[in-house]
Amino acid sequence: MRLLVLGAGGQLGCDILARAEGHGVVAEGVGHAQCDIALVSQVRELFDTGSYDAVINAAAYTKVDLAEADEELADRVNRVGAGVVADQCRANGLPLLHVSTDYVFDGNATEPYSHLAEVSPQSVYGNTKAEGERLVLEMHPDAAVVRTSWLFGEHGPNFVKTMVRLAFERETLRVVNDQVGCPTWTGGLADALLTMVTKTVSEDVKARGIYHYCGAPQSSWFEFARYIIDEARQYDEPKVRELLPIPTEEYPTPATRPMYSVLDCSRLEKEFGVVPGDWRYGVRQVLKAEFSRLGGRP
Template sequence: MSALELLVPGGTGQLGRDLAALAGPGLGVTAPGSAELDVTKPGAVIEAVTALAERAAAAGARPVVVNAAAYTAVDQAETEEERAFAINADGPRVLAAACSSRRVPLVHVSTDYVFAGDATQPYEPGDPLGPRTAYGRTKAAGEDAVLGSGASAWVVRTAWVYGKHGSNFVKTMVSLESSRDTLSVVDDQRGSPTWSADLAAGLVELAERIADGTGPAARVLHCTGGGDTTWFGFAQAIFRYLGADPARISPCTTEDFPRPAPRPAYSVLSGKAWQEAGLTPLRPWEDALAAYFAT
């Protein structure tokens, strides 16, 4: 029997697939993609949450929803904010309402983009929000919807996520290493690279605590890889693990690569609240990157 039964909307994405991969004795995971479960459709969401509760009851397990569904095309969101809002704000609102009515706890994954990105020390969960992009605004609205829903809900912000699935910075650097002699990477944006497999394990640990009735008192938490670096530093580390010369990468500024959506200059999130809740900190980002390339 499973001690914990998860429903993971967005289950075919980068994080969702790593959550699904953790299924095994004591952990049941149902991870539908958007084609199977559209989080903006109340009827479908109610049906999925009801089915989760029934599966858990039949297995003698405890149900938790971990929402990994998100619109993450940061630049595209600038011209598709309505669509991004539907997925990033309306979707969590619908999920939270269904979870509240079925008394199923909800863990909602959010982002560093809800902050202005102009800090000089790691952001704490209670720091003022100040999103500067359509993506950030829609994710902030999703947080508000979840936290104001009356559901037993937690928001977990993360940043700079990469993994084996989907598109991400590590995959881009691997591709560029084999196709270009040299390249320039931004060196004035700072954050904490986070391996989606480590994040998935952290979210399951949180879900287990919630299911046991010992969920953190703090309803907003930060979970990222330990330490921080710039995109340039991250790229150099990737090249080293590829056996390539990091000197092939040159540092540049954000102004050298203008984008439709402005990138936060500072995305480091404090893990203090996560640790104070008794949750296991994610390993240093360098160690996680080594493990990523070893798998």
């Protein structure tokens, strides 16, 4: 099975490529420099010159706060680009898994969001991703949208790496404790996507419509940070002495985040037998790789 991975230079794209072989998949990664997904001519050329059985689109504009000031660029990638890829996949008869986000929800729920729940994004990023999802399913009714949340992995900047760095730089850290969601390790998500795509191509089960995949258990950013710093202690003694929980209003950001964005992943489990991975395992994997890359302290 030959798989095209768009967004191959991103943190999720890198892990899909690294784990493909273990699923018996020959994956070809294409990054931004090789193909701009918003340009029909470039995407068409990619499909004309390559020979694929399926596509995963992990390319996106993911700078949540910067998107507030650059709606045009976020829209170009997350809506227009998503639609171009979906249209070309449909035209070539290829299954597509399109990756999306928990930020399509408003965060007012009190129980996990079903894949059927109404979207109501509160930020430019969330809005462009929601529009992208809608366009993908309109352009390619057989495509699947996989929403995920709070991603972290070995590649690329993320919360785990930031917390480790800050823990060795500062004596006091303040972390938001009233936003609740599910940290998700990109390795676990990559395995889930590869399982979905192989089963879809072999026509075992077809991924179609909206799915959710996130890590377990649910957590606040503060609890997530505390776990990361505690685990980092086995490598070296951090400088941080005080880790303080703060409310969202004490850490204002340009983009509004959902206060609660736990995703109900039961559809994925029912149809594909994929259960949410424990994010704490992922944190340990990322720390091991990070400290070994840096040869000790960050």
